Amino acid sequence: MSEEETNTPGRRYLRIKICVNYRAGDLLPSCGANDSRELAAALKEEIAKRDDFITLEPVHCLGKCHIGPTLKLLPSGPFLQGAKVEDAAKIAALLQAESYEELMRQFPDPAAFETVQTKP
Ligand code: FES
Numbered sequence: 020m021s022e023e024e025t026n027t028p029g030r031r032y033l034r035i036k037i038c039v040n041y042r043a044g045d046l047l048p049s050c051g052a053n054d055s056r057e058l059a060a061a062l063k064e065e066i067a068k069r070d071d072f073i074t075l076e077p078v079h080c081l082g083k084c085h086i087g088p089t090l091k092l093l094p095s096g097p098f099l100q101g102a103k104v105e106d107a108a109k110i111a112a113l114l115q116a117e118s119y120e121e122l123m124r125q126f127p128d129p130a131a132f133e134t135v136q137t138k139p
Pocket residue numbers: 038039040041048049050051079080081082083084085087089
């Protein structure tokens with residue numbers, strides 16, 4: 020989907036991907052095993068209540084399987100990690116308000132944190 024196809028032009032982030040990959044068993048972690056499919060459904064509802072101001076895009080793996088559910092803001096936005104189903108309304112509200120710093124504080128990506136912490 021191109022940026023022009025969004026319902027709300029002018030916003031910093033126009034899409035949010037959510038990984039719904041599910042791997043059964045305990046050998047490999049996955050977002051699906053941490054309820055990302057349920058989170059995706061709840062988030063879809065919350066975004067719909069807010070006139071679909073952002074496009075939710077379920078995908079299969081964003082490369083951060085061990086700390087999911089994994090969400091990614093686009094274009095070129097941060098990852099959001101570790102949200103629970105009960106966080107869906109809060110995430111939608113913060114997205115709608117464009118409170119991205121608060122989203123990153125509440126659902127931090129450890130890799131981004133480590134990068135910031137290790138800079139001289
Ligand atoms: S299984 Fe979700 S990021 Fe890989």
